[in-house]
Amino acid sequence: MLTARDIMTKEVVSVTTDTSLKELAKIFVETRYSNIPVTDESGVLVGMISETDLIEQQKPLHIPTVMAFFDGVFYLNSEKRFKQEVDRVTATTVGELYRKDPVTCQPETTTRDLAALMSQHKVHLLPVIDNQQMIGVVSRLDLIKVMES
Numbered sequence: 686m687l688t689a690r691d692i693m694t695k696e697v698v699s700v701t702t703d704t705s706l707k708e709l710a711k712i713f714v715e716t717r718y719s720n721i722p723v724t725d726e727s728g729v730l731v732g733m734i735s736e737t738d739l740i741e742q743q744k745p746l747h748i749p750t751v752m753a754f755f756d757g758v759f760y761l762n763s764e765k766r767f768k769q770e771v772d773r774v775t776a777t778t779v780g781e782l783y784r785k786d787p788v789t790c791q792p793e794t795t796t797r798d799l800a801a802l803m804s805q806h807k808v809h810l811l812p813v814i815d816n817q818q819m820i821g822v823v824s825r826l827d828l829i830k831v832m833e834s
Contacts, residue, residue: 689813690792693821699724702780720810723783730819734783789814
């Protein structure tokens, strides 16, 4: 059975946490990728960012409903959630928007297990990690190409 090592893309396009969202948008357009790994300054995988993350950053900010009671103001929605929303709409770099703790796989992961991981975690791209280094990525299209053969 084929493994991640057999079907992965070795030339990985990635961004860092310091990449501007404007540059990220340009990379999405130029590469036509919908998900990109995020690395730290030393090249270690720290997360993933997707076109959806970038699109959702543009959603309007929902102002929470508040209620004044005596001298206090009470949020009817979560104050924490509102802060997260403000952080989202004011983000300017990948580091402020990316998803941490990405789902990854090993080079020996079989195509059947890759499909299960993608389906279970609802992800479209799996970084392939060997000795804590990203050596490639497997996309849904890579799996579909295997089915075609």
